[in-house]
Amino acid sequence: MGETEVFNVPSVRKENCNHRIILHHDNASSHTAHRTKEFLEQENIELLDHPxxxxxxxxxxxxxxxxxxxxxxxxxxxxxxxxxxxxxxxxxxxxxxxxxxxxxxxxxxxxxxxxxxxxxxxxx
CATH class of the missing domain: 3.30.420.10 (Ribonuclease H-like superfamily/Ribonuclease H)
Incomplete structure (x- = not known):
């Protein structure tokens, strides 16, 4: 991720080192795309399912x-x-x-x- 990204995983992990990162999204195609899923898995970000x-x-x-x-x-x-x-x-x-x-x-x-x-x- 670039420096200008709004969500910077390393800085979030640094500030919350003892907490899980759980992401809630709305199942939009950009959120469920293979590349997005790979990134979230690589960063150990859990998903909160959205109905x-x-x-x-x-x-x-x-x-x-x-x-x-x-x-x-x-x-x-x-x-x-x-x-x-x-x-x-x-x-x-x-x-x-x-x-x-x-x-x-x-x-x-x-x-x-x-x-x-x-x-x-x-x-x-």
């Missing part, structure tokens, strides 16, 4: 993308690279307390999904 057809359980769809989209709203970029750099900056500028809130908001519906064994349930 299919459950976009309401994807932190990226519920929190990250809308939050960053609002931060970048109205800006124009001259290249894809410039847009990616702006996205990375917005992610890195988001305070840890907001990420903590995202996790708490995500945990409740995920817990419900486990309780109902992946079956559909209405938001309440």
């Amino acid at each position: 299919p057809y459950s976009p309401d359980l994807s932190p990226n769809d519920v929190y990250t993308f809308p939050k960053i989209k609002n931060k970048l709203r109205g800006q124009r970029f001259s290249s894809p690279e410039e847009a990616v750099d702006a996205y990375k900056s917005a992610i890195l500028e988001t305070p840890n307390s907001e990420w903590y809130g995202c996790f708490n908001d995500w945990f409740h519906p995920t817990e419900k999904c486990v309780k109902f064994r992946g079956e559909y349930f209405e938001k309440q």
Whole structure:
């Protein structure tokens, strides 16, 4: 991984040397691609399974993308690279307390999904 990558496995391992790294993703094709799976296995990153057809359980769809989209709203970029750099900056500028809130908001519906064994349930 390059120096500008948002997720730097060695630095995460250094800060959390006694903890496992568990990744939750939404089964998008880029996340389930062979190359991605190889990388995660090589880095000893465990996967938290995501129920299919459950976009309401994807932190990226519920929190990250809308939050960053609002931060970048109205800006124009001259290249894809410039847009990616702006996205990375917005992610890195988001305070840890907001990420903590995202996790708490995500945990409740995920817990419900486990309780109902992946079956559909209405938001309440």
